[in-house]
Amino acid sequence: MHNAGKPHPSRSLSHLLLLNGPNLNLLGTREPGLYGRCTLAEIEQALCAQAQELGHRLTCFQSNHEGELVDRVQQARSEDVAFILINPGAYTHTSVALRDALLAVAIPFIEIHVSNVYARESFRRHSYLSDIASGIIIGCGPLGYRLALLAAHERLATASHS
Numbered sequence: 470m471h472n473a474g475k476p477h478p479s480r481s482l483s484h485l486l487l488l489n490g491p492n493l494n495l496l497g498t499r500e501p502g503l504y505g506r507c508t509l510a511e512i513e514q515a516l517c518a519q520a521q522e523l524g525h526r527l528t529c530f531q532s533n534h535e536g537e538l539v540d541r542v543q544q545a546r547s548e549d550v551a552f553i554l555i556n557p558g559a560y561t562h563t564s565v566a567l568r569d570a571l572l573a574v575a576i577p578f579i580e581i582h583v584s585n586v587y588a589r590e591s592f593r594r595h596s597y598l599s600d601i602a603s604g605i606i607i608g609c610g611p612l613g614y615r616l617a618l619l620a621a622h623e624r625l626a627t628a629s630h631s
């Protein structure tokens with residue numbers, strides 16, 4: 470039976486965290502040819518609904534500041550976050566601090582990029598996070614966020630059965 474909008478009764482609630490880095494607050498108006506017309510608010514709203522349907526709770530956070538993102542990753546440990554979905558924006562290509570924070574909390578995460586970073590400038594081909602990520606989703610547009618949530622859900626389900 471369809472149970473839209475309500476947590477699935479047989480699944481335990483996990484806390485998931487969606488992090489978006491610099492300039493992603495401009496999604497919808499920022500270079501729409503590359504990033505599409507969906508706003509971050511629309512993406513977050515759809516993802517919260519999807520998370521709830523899958524039986525999870527999703528917290529969303531965006532910042533243009535590296536230290537705030539590091540703080541939010543550190544905070545995730547005390548909030549019992551089971552999985553992080555992160556589009557680090559330009560910090561993907563520069564931030565050892567974000568890498569260290571993710572290693573420190575040891576919470577599995579999926580790295581998301583709306584655009585195909587491999588089809589752009591060469592400096593976007595290097596990520597400080599990809600080799601420590603549980604998965605990466607690149608170039609699928611805003612759909613990438615939904616795919617990442619599904620992947621996290623599958624990983625959590627597998628972990629809880631092993």
Ligand SMILES: O=C1C[C@@](O)(C(=O)O)C[C@@H](O)[C@@H]1O
Nearest residue numbers: 492556558559582583584593
């Ligand atoms: O800000 C962004 C967005 C991005 O992470 C993406 O979602 O495609 C790709 C990054 O290279 C860029 O700096």
